[in-house]
Amino acid sequence: MAGCAKDDNSYKAQIRVVTTSGIPIQNCNIKLYVPVPNSNEFYEVTDSEGMADFEIDNKAFYDVRVWKGSWRGCGYVEFIKGETVIKDVYIRPWGDPLNNTCWN
Numbered sequence: 001m002a003g004c005a006k007d008d009n010s011y012k013a014q015i016r017v018v019t020t021s022g023i024p025i026q027n028c029n030i031k032l033y034v035p036v037p038n039s040n041e042f043y044e045v046t047d048s049e050g051m052a053d054f055e056i057d058n059k060a061f062y063d064v065r066v067w068k069g070s071w072r073g074c075g076y077v078e079f080i081k082g083e084t085v086i087k088d089v090y091i092r093p094w095g096d097p098l099n100n101t102c103w104n
Contacts, residue, residue, distance in 0.1 A: 024050025
């Protein structure tokens with residue numbers, strides 16, 4: 001029986017952008033990046049459910065920034081082999097003190 005299963009070598013993540021009330025934000029911009037010169041950056045826009053899909057080639061941690069109009073949010077995501085990681089990122093109005101580490 002061994003050998004019948006396919007190895008899943010994918011590294012996938014779904015980023016969901018929501019308000020602190022849990023309302024999904026559609027058409028929100030997302031940037032995944034590593035704060036290292038010449039590293040890869042990935043951009044996507046959320047769908048009607050506030051979701052965006054990403055797939056990369058290797059295990060990695062990426063910083064996440066989201067924005068729509070004057071609203072901002074940030075977080076991070078870890079890509080894990082064979083899993084689709086789901087990460088919520090909360091978006092808040094510009095100037096919200098809880099965003100003070102985002103968008104310096």
